[in-house]
Amino acid sequence: MEAQEDLQVDLSTESLLEMYWLIVLSRRLDERTWVLHRQGKIAFHISGIGHEAAQVGAALALRRGQDWVVPYYRDLALMLALGFTPKEFMLGVMGKKGEPSSGARQMPSHWSLKRMNVVSHSSPVATQAPHASGIGFAIKMRGDDVVVLTSIGEGSTSQGEWYEAVNWAAVHQLPVVFMVENNLYAISVRQERQMAVEHVADKAAGLGLPGVTVDGLDALAVHQVMTEAVDRARSGGGPTVVETMVQRMTPHSSDDDDRSYRTREELEALKAQDPLDLHRDKLLAAGILTEEAEREVQARAKREVDEAVAFATEAPYPDISEASYPVYAEDRRDD
C-alpha cells in the first residue's frame, strides 16, 4: 500500500493498522493480567501499559525474524509484534507447561523466543545489554546482515553493565540499537535521582555515539527515529542510543503500591496522553481507521484475550520432573 502522506510517514496503511492492533492487543492482555492477579489467580505481573507505542514503533523498524532482539520485562507489545502469541503469554503468566520463554521456570514477562531471535533475559537489570553488544560483535565478525535491538528502562542505565555494553558497541562500531524506555520511574525513584543529565540520550555523548530522544507516546515518531538508527547500524554506521519518553501508567509490578511515591493526580493526568488513544485518534483523523473498524479491533482483542485465558487456564502445569533440567546443554530434552 501507499505511504501515508497525510501523516507524513513512510509507513503503509497496513503497517499503521498493525501498530494499532498490537497496541490494543497488548493493552487488553495487560489489563486482563492485572485482573487475574487481583482475583488471586496468578502470582505476578509486570506491566507495559503506557510503553506500547514506543515498542511497536521500534518493532516495525526491524526485519522481524532476521534481526535479533534482547528485550526487558516491560516489552509485551514488542514481543507481540515479534510473534509471541496471547496464548503463549497467558501460559507464562499462569506458569503452565510449554510456555516458550522458559518452560514456566522464570517469572512472567521474562522473554525469550528463539524462533524470532529473541534472547532470554533475567531479572537483575542491564545484564542483557552486554549480550546485545556481544551479539553485535559476532554479527560484525561474521559479516552478517543483521541488526540487534536491545531495550531497557532509564533507571537501569545507571548500571555499569549498560555503560560497558554501550562502550563496547561504540568502540567497535557494532550494529546495535540501545533503546531506552524512559518512564521517569525506577520503581519509586525518579529520574533526577538516577542521573544528572536531562536525558539518557545525553549519556551517549560521553561514550562516542549518537543519542536521540523521541516522544515514545508517538509510535510514528519512534518508528522514524528507530528506522534511522537501524539503517545506520545495518550500513556499518555503528550503534545509537534511542531514548523513548514513555509513561508508566501502573505501579512497577503487581507487588508494588505506588501511593507512597506518586499522587493520584499525576497518574490521572497521564490518561490525557494515553499512547493508545493518541494513535487511534491519529488514524481516525487521517481516515485510515473507521469507527466500525475500531469496534472490530476491540472485539477481536477481547476475543483473543478471552481465548488465551481459557486456553491457559485449561493447560496443564509442567511435570515436576521439568524442574530438574536442563542445567547443562547435554540435559536438554525435546519436550
Added chain:
Amino acid sequence: MTEMTLIEGLRQGMDEELERDARVFIVGEDVGPRGGVFRATQGLYEKYGEDRVVDSPLAELSIVGIGIGTALYGMRPICEIQFADFIYPAFNQIVSEAARMCYRSGGEWTVPMVIRAPYGGGIGGGLYHSQSIEAFFTHVPGLKVVVPSTPYDAKGLLKSAVRDPNPVIYLEPKKGYRLIRGEVPEDEEVLVPIGPARLSREGTDLSVFAYGMMHHYCLEAAERVSQEGIDTELVDLRTLKPVDRETVLASVAKTGKALIVHEDNLTGGYGAEIAAILAEEAFADLDAPVRRLAGPDVPAMPYSHPLQDWFMPDADRIADAIRELAAY
C-alpha cells in the same frame, strides 16, 4: 613426546582450537600484541589476527558479557580474566547469566564459552594477584570448573573446555605456569575429558586429594614421606565441577583415610565438599577423621615474603599433615 611447561601446553591447546574452528576466538585484556601479561596468548595475535585475538576494554564484566552474547550467536569465545582476583565484576554475568541461560530458557539458549583465569599465590602478588576463587563457582549449577596441574592436562582440558557446550571456568595455577614441566605427545590429539579425576600416585596408607599447584606440592610431600614408609595415594581432582565421586570414594575405600589440600581459605572451601561426600558416602570406610589442609581464613594472601609463606600450604606442611593422619 615433547617436554613443555604448563603455560606452553595451555597455549598449544588454544592455538589448535583456533586453527580447528573458525568460531573460536580469544578476548581479554592485553591478549593481543602483548600476548597476555603472562604470555599465555603469545604469538596468537600474529598468527590469527585482531579479529580472533581481541584486546578488550579494561572492564571484566564486559569481557564475559560480550563473550556470552557472541556464544548466543554461535561463536566459541575464550574469555581471559587477567587475574582471578579481578573476576568479581563479572560475577553477575557468570552466575546470573552464563550459568542460568540453559535452564532458564528450557534449553533454547546455551552458552558455550571458556573463562580462563590465572589463580593462586606464591608469586608475590599480595591480596589482589593471589586469590583462589574456585569455591564461588563450584557452588553454581550450570557451570563446570576445571583446574589443570600438568602441561598435558592444561592442553587437553583447554581443548575439551572449548568444545564443551556449557560455560567452563578454567583456572590456571599461575605459580606453576613455568615451574611445572611435563611430557605432551606431538603426534596425537590431546583431549582430557571434563569430569574424571586422575590417580596420580598409587598408595595404600591414606588418600590425598588436591588440584592445581597444591597437587604439585602434594606429590613432592608424598615422595618425601615414602622414604619414611608412608605409602600415599594422590588424586589430582582436576575437574572440580562435576566432581568425580567414584574416584574419590574408590580411593578412600582402599586407604580408609583422607586429606584434602587447597590454598583457598578453609571455611566453605572446596575441601568441605569432598569431606561432605566422604561423610555421607564413605563413613564405613573411614579409619580416621577426614582432614583438611587449606589456606587460613584471612582475607587473602599478604605480599611480604614471610607473610606469604605463612599463608601458602607447601610440601613441608603437607608432609606433616600426611604423617599425622598416617599415625592416627
